[in-house]
Amino acid sequence: VIVTPPESPLVLTAAIVGAEVTRAHTPYLPITAQELADEAARCRDAGAAVIHLHVRNADGSASQSSELFGEAIARIREKTDVIIQTSTGGAVGMSVEERLGPLACKPEMATLNCGTINFGDDIFVNTRPDIRAIARRIREAGSIAELECYEVGHIHEAIALLKEGLIGEPLHFQFVLGVPGAIMPSEAVIQFMRSQIPAGATWAVAAVGRHQRPMTELAIKLGGHARVGLEDNIYLEKGVLAEGSAPLVARAAAYAKSLGREVVDPDRARVLLGITT
Ligand code: KMH
Numbered sequence: 001v002i003v004t005p006p007e008s009p010l011v012l013t014a015a016i017v018g019a020e021v022t023r024a025h026t027p028y029l030p031i032t033a034q035e036l037a038d039e040a041a042r043c044r045d046a047g048a049a050v051i052h053l054h055v056r057n058a059d060g061s062a063s064q065s066s067e068l069f070g071e072a073i074a075r076i077r078e079k080t081d082v083i084i085q086t087s088t089g090g091a092v093g094m095s096v097e098e099r100l101g102p103l104a105c106k107p108e109m110a111t112l113n114c115g116t117i118n119f120g121d122d123i124f125v126n127t128r129p130d131i132r133a134i135a136r137r138i139r140e141a142g143s144i145a146e147l148e149c150y151e152v153g154h155i156h157e158a159i160a161l162l163k164e165g166l167i168g169e170p171l172h173f174q175f176v177l178g179v180p181g182a183i184m185p186s187e188a189v190i191q192f193m194r195s196q197i198p199a200g201a202t203w204a205v206a207a208v209g210r211h212q213r214p215m216t217e218l219a220i221k222l223g224g225h226a227r228v229g230l231e232d233n234i235y236l237e238k239g240v241l242a243e244g245s246a247p248l249v250a251r252a253a254a255y256a257k258s259l260g261r262e263v264v265d266p267d268r269a270r271v272l273l274g275i276t277t
C-alpha cells in the first residue's frame, strides 16, 4: 500500500456542466456563459482551484464551439481566478476537429482522453492516432494536458505519449471511474492505478454517480486529488439533488480539512501542476 503524507496539498476540480446531463435531470445545471461563470465562482469560493469546462448551445445541447468557449471563459475571468481546464472530449460522436474547438482559446489546461471505452450504451472513441493528434494540438495551444484514464491501459498509453515526446512532465492523471461499461471504482483499483503512474506525476479521482462521494473521500484519504460536480454526479445524497456543483465541492473541502489536508487556491495549484503561462 502506497501512503502519501496526509498534509499534502489538495487540488479540487469542479466539473460544472459536462456534455451529458440535461436540465431534465437537474434544474441546477448551468448552461449560459453567465451561469457557468456564476457557478465557477461559487465553486472557487467553496474550494475548487480548477474548473473542468464544457459549454452548451442555448438549447442545452453540447458544443465545442470556440466562440462559446471564448464567451464562457471571458465571463469566468471577470469573476474568478480559477484554472480553466477545457474539455477536448466533448460529447460522444463529435469529430476530433470539432472536439478541438476550445483550444483556440489557449486554455491553461485541457483534457487528453487516453483511450476508447464503452460509455454507457455508446462508444467514446479515442483512437491511438487521434490521441496523438489531440496531444500535439494541446501542446501547440500552450496548454498542459490532464490525462483522462478510464481504464488501467490508458495509463500505459499516457506513458507511451511521454516516451514519444508528445506530452511533458509532470504528468497529471485523472482516473475517471465508474462509467457504465468501464472499470468500477474501489480502493484496490485506485491503489493499482496509482501504482502504475510515474514518480512525480499527480493523480486525481473523478468517480461517477453514487461512487462520487465515497471515492472522492478515499482519494483525499490516500493523498490524491479529486474532481466533483454535476458532470459526474447530480446528487448530494440519495434522492437529493445538489443545488449546483458548489455544494459538492464544499463537502469535499470540509472532508479534506477534517483530515488536515490543505485545499489549495488556484495560484498554489498552478505551482503544483507546473502551469507557467
Ligand atoms: N463527455 C464525455 C464523452 C472530457 O471532458 O475530456 C467525455 C468527457 C471527457 O467529458
Ligand code: ZN
Residues within 6 Å of the ligand: 015, 018, 019, 052, 054, 087, 089, 231
Ligand atoms: Zn468532461
